[in-house]
């Protein structure tokens with residue numbers, strides 16, 4: 001119930017206007033967002049790198065409504081790639097295709113994506129395409145497959161959500177084309193016609209898809225790159241200890257070495273677990289979002305764990 005409400009609010013323009021001007025909400029969002037400026041994100045990533053953690057940097061923004069905004073977002077991403085290279089930080093980037101025009105004009109989005117991938121390939125930086133709501137999955141995958149056809153396979157990966165019924169087929173299709181996958185549960189509100197309605201089913205499917213990814217990783221035998229920039233085939237993006245334990249046990253069972261999978265978590269969430277995994281010898285990557293458009297990202301984090309809201313409110317009143 002609360003989850004649905006937060007997901008509805010994440011798309012409501014009126015709520016965005018109120019919340020973004022509310023100082024308390026701005027302070028609350030800083031738990032999940034590195035800051036409004038690239039400098040702050042770079043500092044956050046340096047701190048993570050010092051602790052043995054790789055990053056993926058996300059300039060927040062989605063569902064742009066004009067070609068000019070899509071173009072500007074793509075230009076900003078090119079600047080970010082240059083900055084990552086200049087700083088020598090161990091970070092890739094994550095991109096939402098609706099930020100570079102997917103909802104407006106698929107051809108414009110593809111053009112922007114190819115520009116980004118060309119620069120990323122020149123600089124040796126990895127790009128992960130985030131997955132958005134189910135209305136965009138087919139178009140997102142089609143842009144990804146097009147990028148693979150253009151020879152960007154080593155530079156770009158995709159995200160798959162275990163709550164969607166279709167994801168098993170998508171994983172097989174992507175692996176057949178030698179793609180790389182970040183597996184997550186899925187953060188949007190989806191109807192039971194496309195997504196498992198029960199958490200237990202989503203979790204079971206996550207474990208099932210994990211086995212497909214780890215099996216393929218064993219077959220291909222390609223570890224994370226020594227500099228931590230290029231991830232292995234499976235990136236398991238979850239803070240759920242049962243899912244992580246399942247993956248660790250399954251990897252052990254099939255004899256997959258630790259550097260042939262990576263765990264990913266979100267900035268500000270379960271930092272204790274991030275460090276435990278690093279200590280245990282697994283590659284860990286943290287998703288570091290920054291920018292002025294923090295509202296939808298922030299409300300999705302509240303939707304995942306409504307208790308966060310009470311935590312923030314009680315801290316606020318405690319001063």
Ligand code: FDA
Nearest residue numbers: 130131184185186187237238239240264265266287301304
């Ligand atoms: P689950 O929701 O079951 O939570 C397990 C535990 O994690 C909780 O008990 C709690 O301890 C902790 N936790 C989870 N969320 C929390 C929060 N918001 N605040 C505090 N604690 C929290 N989704 C998507 O649709 N498309 C995408 O491209 C991505 N990309 C992505 C990248 C990375 C690196 C991560 C980690 C996640 C995503 N996601 C995503 C989001 C993902 O789909 C999912 O919504 C969240 O990760 C929460 O699910 P968990 O797997 O953590 O499990």
